[in-house]
Amino acid sequence: MHKDTIVIREIEVEDNPKIAKAIRSVLVEMGAPKVGTAYEDRSLDAMKETYTDLKKAYFVLAQGNEILGGAGIAQLENYNGNVCELQKMYFLPEARGKGLGAEMMKTCLNFAKQVGFDHCYLETLPYMKDAQKLYEKVGFKSLSEPLGDTGHYSCTVWMLKDL
Structure with a gap:
């Protein structure tokens, strides 16, 4: 596989089952619980329609x-403020370590700025250390x-970035 x-x-309808499968696969690979995470989100099977x-x-x-893999931006739920959330950012193993995470972050954060958000919030699992390093690297x-x-x-790891 070549990065180029x-x-x-942007996601298309025919991508829905593929991204749902990819996200659930990564969560299982990482040992994430199936409850209290994106694994059980109803939106996972209808990502195009959700966004x-x-x-x-x-x-x-x-x-x-x-x-x-993929990642999304949406208004932070149940919060009063101009804050978006970086959502469902997961990559299959073959897409990791190629700088694609940084490129995806750039795409998502640029979109968030363009639509007028002031801050971007995210949540992750404490043992997803590589992801946390990437998030810290971009601010x-x-x-x-x-x-x-x-x-x-x-x-149980929460992070925020000023846009």
Whole structure:
């Protein structure tokens, strides 16, 4: 697999089952609980339909007809403030270690700025250290408690970035 054959693009309807399978596969691989994480989100099987509002977008890593991962931006749920959330950023093993995470972050954060968000929030699992390093590298800072209520109570690492 060559990085130059992988594109970042907005999700399409036919990508729905592929991204759902990829995300669930990564969560299982990482030993994440199936409850209190994205694994059980109903939106996971209808990502294109979930990210249709003007201030929402979901991007996938595509190589031909294969979907290798993705990430999205949406208003932070149950929170009063101009804060978006980086959502469901997961990559299959073959897409890791190639700089694609940084490219995906750039795409998502640029979208968030373009639609007028002031801050970007995220939640992750404490043992997803590589992801946390990437988030810190692009300017996310750790928080001592969550913002809003995403329903992902198993994710106990919270971070915020000024846009």
